[in-house]
Amino acid sequence: MHTSMPSDTAHSGPERSLSLIISTLAAHPLFGTLPPESLTALAERAQINTSPKEQIIFLQDETAERVYFVKQGWVKLFRETIDGSEAVIDVLSVGSLFGETAQFNDKKYPYSAQMAEDGAYISIPLSFFEHLLNTNQGFSQALLHILAKSGRHQDQELEHRTLQNTAQRIGCFILRLCNYNTKGPQTINLPYDKTLIAAKLGMQPETFSRGLSRLHIDTNLLIQGSTITVSDISVLRNYCCGLCSNAYPCKDLI
Amino acid sequence: MHTSMPSDTAHSGPERSLSLIISTLAAHPLFGTLPPESLTALAERAQINTSPKEQIIFLQDETAERVYFVKQGWVKLFRETIDGSEAVIDVLSVGSLFGETAQFNDKKYPYSAQMAEDGAYISIPLSFFEHLLNTNQGFSQALLHILAKSGRHQDQELEHRTLQNTAQRIGCFILRLCNYNTKGPQTINLPYDKTLIAAKLGMQPETFSRGLSRLHIDTNLLIQGSTITVSDISVLRNYCCGLCSNAYPCKDLI
DNA sequence: CGAGGTGTTGAAAGTGCTCAAATGGCGTGG
DNA sequence: CCACGCCATTTGAGCACTTTCAACACCTCG
Numbered sequence: 416m417h418t419s420m421p422s423d424t425a426h427s428g429p430e431r432s433l434s435l436i437i438s439t440l441a442a443h444p445l446f447g448t449l450p451p452e453s454l455t456a457l458a459e460r461a462q463i464n465t466s467p468k469e470q471i472i473f474l475q476d477e478t479a480e481r482v483y484f485v486k487q488g489w490v491k492l493f494r495e496t497i498d499g500s501e502a503v504i505d506v507l508s509v510g511s512l513f514g515e516t517a518q519f520n521d522k523k524y525p526y527s528a529q530m531a532e533d534g535a536y537i538s539i540p541l542s543f544f545e546h547l548l549n550t551n552q553g554f555s556q557a558l559l560h561i562l563a564k565s566g567r568h569q570d571q572e573l574e575h576r577t578l579q580n581t582a583q584r585i586g587c588f589i590l591r592l593c594n595y596n597t598k599g600p601q602t603i604n605l606p607y608d609k610t611l612i613a614a615k616l617g618m619q620p621e622t623f624s625r626g627l628s629r630l631h632i633d634t635n636l637l638i639q640g641s642t643i644t645v646s647d648i649s650v651l652r653n654y655c656c657g658l659c660s661n662a663y664p665c666k667d668l669i
Numbered sequence: 670m671h672t673s674m675p676s677d678t679a680h681s682g683p684e685r686s687l688s689l690i691i692s693t694l695a696a697h698p699l700f701g702t703l704p705p706e707s708l709t710a711l712a713e714r715a716q717i718n719t720s721p722k723e724q725i726i727f728l729q730d731e732t733a734e735r736v737y738f739v740k741q742g743w744v745k746l747f748r749e750t751i752d753g754s755e756a757v758i759d760v761l762s763v764g765s766l767f768g769e770t771a772q773f774n775d776k777k778y779p780y781s782a783q784m785a786e787d788g789a790y791i792s793i794p795l796s797f798f799e800h801l802l803n804t805n806q807g808f809s810q811a812l813l814h815i816l817a818k819s820g821r822h823q824d825q826e827l828e829h830r831t832l833q834n835t836a837q838r839i840g841c842f843i844l845r846l847c848n849y850n851t852k853g854p855q856t857i858n859l860p861y862d863k864t865l866i867a868a869k870l871g872m873q874p875e876t877f878s879r880g881l882s883r884l885h886i887d888t889n890l891l892i893q894g895s896t897i898t899v900s901d902i903s904v905l906r907n908y909c910c911g912l913c914s915n916a917y918p919c920k921d922l923i
Numbered sequence: 924c925g926a927g928g929t930g931t932t933g934a935a936a937g938t939g940c941t942c943a944a945a946t947g948g949c950g951t952g953g
Numbered sequence: 954c955c956a957c958g959c960c961a962t963t964t965g966a967g968c969a970c971t972t973t974c975a976a977c978a979c980c981t982c983g
Contacts, residue, residue, distance in 0.1 A: 475914060494828050494914035502831040502914070504824050519817035525824060548810065555809045556802065562816040563773035569823040570758050570779060574748050576830050577756040577871045580970070609930065617831045622971055624931055640930095660729060660748035660756070835939070863962065876939055878963055894948095894962095930979080937972070946963070953956085 436461050436537060439486060445512060445561060448553040460543050465535040472514075472528040472536065479517030479524050481538040485509050488534015489607050492526045493614075503614040505568075506531055506607065512561060518545060531607050571661065576617055578658045582626040584616045586634065586655040593645055595664040601648075605641040630654075690715050690791060693740060699766060699815060702807040714797050719789040726768075726782040726790065733771030733778050735792040739763050742788015743861050746780045747868075757868040759822075760785055760861065766815060772799060785861050825915060830871055832912045836880040838870045840888065840909040847902055849918040855902075859895040884908075 437458040440446040446457065463486065466472070472483060475494055483490075485507050492504040492513060504526050507513055517524045518541060530536075547554045575584055592603045605612060613623035630636040634654050637644035645651055656663050690712040694700040703711065717740065720726070726737060729748055737744075739761050746758040746767060758780050761767055771778045772795060784790075801808045829838055846857045859866060867877035884890040888908050891898035899905060910917050 476916075494824070496832060496912050496914050498911050500832050500912060502828040504827060516817040516820055519814045520821060525821045548813070549806070552803070552806060552809070555806070555813060559802070559809060559813060559816065560773045562813065562820060563770040566770055566816060566820055566823065567774060567779045569820065569827065570748070573758060573823065573827060573830070573871075574756040576827070578750060578754050617827075619972060620930070621932085621973085625971090628931090657752050658750050658754060660750050662730075873940060874962070875941085875964085879939090882963090924983105926981100926983085928979105928981085930977105932977080933975085935973085935975105938970085940969075941967085942965105944963100944965080946961105948961085949959085951957085951959100953954100 432463055433458055436463055439463075439537060443484065443510060445554070445557045448557045449547065449551065453547065453551065457539060457543060457547070461537055461539045463535060463537050466530050466533070468530055468533050470530045472530065473524050475525065475527045476523050479514060479522045479541050481514065481540055482512070482518070482544045483514045483528070483536050483538045484512045486535040486537050489531040490534070490536065491529045491531040491611065493529070494526050501614070503611070503617075505572075506611060506615050508606070515544070515558070516562070517541065518548070531611055571659075571665075574660060579655065581616070581618045581622050582629045582633070583655045583658060584618070585612075585623065585626045586630055586651050587659065588612065588616060589630075589636070589643055589645065590648070590651050590655060590663075591666060592643075593648055593651075595648060595666070597648070600644055600646045602642060602644045605643065609641070686717055687712055690717055693717075693791060697738065697764060699808070699811045702811045703801065703805065707801065707805065711793060711797060711801070715791055715793045717789060717791050720784050720787070722784055722787050724784045726784065727778050729779065729781045730777050733768060733776045733795050735768065736766070736772070736795055736798045737768045737782070737790050737792045738766045740789040740791050743785035744788070744790065745783045745785040745865065747783070748780050755868070757865070757871075759826075760865060760869045762860070769798070769812065770816070771795065772802070785865055825913075825919075828914060833909065835870070835872045835876050836883045836887070837909045837912055838872070839866075839877065839880045840884055840905050841913065842866065842870060843884075843890070843897055843899065844902070844905050844909060844917075845920060846897075847899055847905075849902060849920070851902070854898055854900045856896060856898045859897065863895070 437454060440449075440454055440458055440461070446454065449457065462481075465487075472490065473479070487509060490507045490511070490513060492507065493501050494504060495501050513528055514524055522541065548558065575587065579587065589603065592606070593601055609623055610620045613620045616623070618626070627636070627638050630651075631638055634650045635646045636651070637646070652663055659665075691708060694703075694708055694712055694715070700708065700711065716735075719741075726744065727733070741763060744761045744765070744767060746761065747755050748758060749755050767782055768778055776795065802812065829841065833841065843857065846860070847855060863877055864874045867874045870877070872880070881890070881892050884905075885892055888904045889900045890905070891900070906917055913919075
């Protein structure tokens with residue numbers, strides 16, 4: 416079992432680690448609301464972990480000790496049934512908070528979390544998180560914003576599953592990776608494994624693969640491994656966005 | 670267009686209305702956290718509306734003026750695309766809050782809301798809601814709880830769509846209407862139209878109808894109109910809950 | 924080179940959807 | 954009270970989409 420990265424990673428001494436944590440926390444929409452002294456107190460209690468792909472961060476229904484956020488890489492949130500089936504709730508990018516709602520769920524995590532790529536995360540004790548919530552009006556306001564936004568994101572996800580077919584969901588996923596100001600063709604890279612994208616979009620890997628080919632046929636998408644070339648954004652928009660209630664661009668909902 | 674109910678409804682005078690509103694608010698997990706003077710101030714600004722089936726309460730992307738909660742009946746939250754397709758986000762029962770996240774969404778409602786049955790709702794000005802959030806620690810804590818819980822509910826919904834087939838989703842829906850302490854057969858009533866249940870579960874009315882017949886075959890469910898007799902809960906559990914990560918009973922997630 | 928993981932492709936089997944038609948309840952107007 | 958129309962629900966048939974299972978290609982790593 417990997418518990419830490421090899422020593423070639425730069426940040427290992429507690430000193431450097433502390434200033435790194437403070438600056439990272441300060442840039443975060445939630446922790447950035449804290450006054451400097453709280454921020455320092457928080458950073459002193461925080462841990463930064465570099466962590467390899469596949470590593471489990473916590474499991475569903477485990478008693479929550481810490482609250483996390485993504486420092487680098489991607490984190491998969493998922494739930495598993497007795498049968499071994501798995502549903503991916505979300506795949507989080509840098510800056511996303513997770514495990515924070517355990518506070519309101521009998522201190523149990525409502526999902527499992529796992530590194531989807533090599534990366535790093537920062538964690539803080541749940542007790543101190545709770546303390547900040549109780550003593551800092553701005554902090555709980557910021558958390559309200561985050562939870563509300565995440566609720567809208569989930570609403571949208573559910574809408575997509577209800578109304579869009581697989582090719583359209585894939586198209587929407589790609590569309591959000593694009594720069595919506597670019598007029599001509601543009602090239603993007605898929606952020607993580609195709610298998611994981613498929614799971615996040617609620618389909619089988621095979622279906623994802625076929626969906627991509629269909630997008631090639633229907634919207635002239637070019638696929639070379641994990642590199643996708645979109646010849647014209649508006650074609651893709653016409654293909655996907657008709658069956659979505661959101662106005663394009665809908666980036667803030669990611 | 671109906672804007673109010675016939676005068677045979679009991680509560681019409683402002684006096685009685687105020688005390689009714691206060692007692693209703695006080696019983697609510699969110700508003701119940703308020704000190705008496707805030708509660709009174711809130712009630713003075715609140716409106717109670719009785720409202721017929723089908724009536725639109727607000728539309729998606731409309732600028733939010735008020736925050737609502739269900740006093741009686743059922744409220745459908747949904748989103749519509751340009752094509753006229755509709756995705757039901759949720760169907761809310763008595764006590765549920767809605768429109769509250771508009772506060773964190775540029776003051777725009779993230780979904781449309783409509784009465785699913787004749788009923789009533791109470792609403793308060795968004796500005797006062799905001800004021801309460803800013804001045805009352807317990808109030809924003811309570812809202813955090815509510816939003817976190819709603820997030821878990823949405824997680825579960827997404828999991829169901831991903832892992833369960835239509836019959837299992839219907840079975841799960843019925844299971845939650847049951848009394849889980851009863852050993853023998855029990856009879857329950859569907860809370861609202863089958864068409865709406867179908868939409869909430871993300872399927873066509875025809876599929877819902879067929880799913881029910883399949884449940885009859887597979888789990889010995891008895892269907893008489895909107896009355897369902899479950900002969901044995903554990904049979905239904907075996908049928909549905911294997912493809913869900915939650916432990917039964919999972920009522921608190923409704 | 925071989926092993927294992929990742930992604931693609933083909934064929935067959937479900938699963939749910941669409942369209943169309945029938946059924947049945949319920950309220951209204953005669 | 955009955956006929957009618959409306960609406961929700963059911964049923965049937967065919968179709969479209971997605972999954973499943975199996976096989977294969979490709980790449981990386983040892």
